[in-house]
Amino acid sequence: MNIPFAKVGQGDDSYSIGVVELSKHPDLEKIKQDLWCTELGCECRLLYSTYLSRPILKTWKNQNHSEDCMYYFERNEAKRKKSLF
Numbered sequence: 572m573n574i575p576f577a578k579v580g581q582g583d584d585s586y587s588i589g590v591v592e593l594s595k596h597p598d599l600e601k602i603k604q605d606l607w608c609t610e611l612g613c614e615c616r617l618l619y620s621t622y623l624s625r626p627i628l629k630t631w632k633n634q635n636h637s638e639d640c641m642y643y644f645e646r647n648e649a650k651r652k653k654s655l656f
């Protein structure tokens with residue numbers, strides 16, 4: 572599942588940004604180091620990347636979403652599938 576929004580920064584001046592908007596951001600190189608899950612209570616880092624020249628957001632490899640996060644299930648499901656093999 573691709574994540575459509577990211578939160579830039581973690582302080583009071585943090586803001587949400589859509590992935591397409593993000594891809595056109597003049598400070599992209601800088602702010603892509605500081606992207607976080609937008610879900611309340613989740614402090615998972617997000618990774619900006621491109622797939623087939625389309626901008627995407629995904630979860631960092633060694634990061635996990637909070638259990639209450641809507642993206643948590645996806646990561647859990649992937650783990651479960653892996654353990655079947």
Ligand SMILES: [Zn+2]
Nearest residue numbers: 608613636640
């Ligand atoms: Zn999350």
